[in-house]
Each structure stands twice: as structure tokens, then as C-alpha cells.
Amino acid sequence: MRAFLRSPKGARMSGKRRESLIKTPKQLVTVLVLAFIVPIVVIVLLAQLATSGRTYDEDARSPEAIAKRIKPVAEVNLGAAGPAGKEPAAKADGKAVYESTCMACHGTGVANAPKFGDKKAWAMHLMHGTEHVYENALKGKGAMPPKGGNLTLSEAEVKAAVDYMLGAVKP
Ligand code: HEC
Secondary structure (H helix, E strand, O other), X not given: OHHHXXXXXXXXXXXXXXXXXXXXXXXXXXXXXXXXXXXHHHHHHHHHHHHHHHHHHHHHOOXXXXXXXHHHHHHHHHHHHOXXXXXXXXXXXXXXXXXXXXXXXXXXXXXXXXXXXXXXXXXXXXXXXXXHHHHHHHHOEOOEOHHHHOOOOOHHHHHHHHHHHHHOOOO
16 A cells, blocks of 8 residues: 555656656657557568569569560561570471471361372472472462461471471372
């Protein structure tokens, strides 16, 4: 009980000590507001630091990422230009090109397309020479669409597919 009665004195003493730091209610409110805002600002800044570090430095600015982003625009040219990435390997693979694009018609002879492996049919088309056949494969002829309808193929890819088909009808 005595201790309780004395406590106001103690409170006054501790209040005195606090007075040196926060003198008015206004300052108290300021401190409370700052205590609320400062951590949020710090967290936001840290989050920005963390995310920007990841996307800019490692992923987005790497040559591969840039090449990937511009790929849709440059794809056709890349294939024709040659020694960059995986395109050249695919270009040389006439079988793969044939199976992905040409087989739809040339596998069964749709619309009178010279059938794969049909020597007689191909002999007729080869009458004017192999260069002429390349030319028709690239530019189209009758029901044969240019590049077999797949305009993303490079010239070399189409020629490789023609070579693949001609290889099957060689005497
Ligand atoms: C939509 C069906 C179709 C597709 C797909 C197609 N062709 Fe053809 N192709 C034809 C037809 C039809 C002909 C016969 C055209 C004619 O003689 O009038 C033909 C003819 C050809 C010829 C003979 C050209 C000549 O000189 O007479 C070649 C070579 C050829 N195609 C290559 C290809 C290649 C390579 C592909 C795949 C990249 C392909 N074609 C995809 C339908 C197709």
C-alpha cells in the first residue's frame, strides 16, 4: 500500500527522464507515425533491391534472354544467317523438315503431290533438273504452296527437305 502511494513519485521521476526525449504530445505522435512508416519504407526498398537485382543483372540482360525476346522478329533471318544457336542443326535435317511440313501432302500424294519414294512421279518433276525442283519447292507450283506452306523455313531447310525426298527416289 505504501509502495502504491509512492508510485506517483516514481512515475514523475520516469516521466522526467522521458521528457528529455519526447517533450510534447505532438512529438509522441510524430514518433509513433515514424515508427509505423519507416519499417514499411525499408521493406519496400529491400523488396525493390531484391527483385531488381534478380531480373536486371542475371536474367533480363543476359544475351540469351535478349535473343529470346527478339526471336519472333529475327527468327527467319537467323535460320538463313547460319552459325548462331540451334537453327543450323535443324536446317541440315531434311528428314525433320519433311516430317513436320511436307509429309502431310507428299506422304500420301495429296492433290497430286509427287509421293515420297514414288520414282515415276518424281521423275516427271525432275525432267527440268534439280535446280528447277528447288525453285518450285521454294516459290510454290500449282497446289504446292511456297515452302510447303511453312514460311518460317529457311531456303536451306526447304532444300534439305527436297534432298531428303529426292534421296528416296534415287535410282
Ligand atoms: C499442301 C500440300 C503440300 C505440302 C505441305 C508440300 N507440298 Fe510439295 N507439292 C505439293 C503438290 C500438290 C505438288 C505438285 C505441284 C505440281 O506439280 O503442280 C508438289 C510438288 C513439290 C515438288 C516438285 C516441284 C516441281 O519442280 O515440280 C517439290 C520439290 C516439293 N513439292 C517439295 C516440297 C517440300 C520440300 C515441302 C515441305 C517443306 C512440300 N513440298 C510440302 C503439295 C505440297
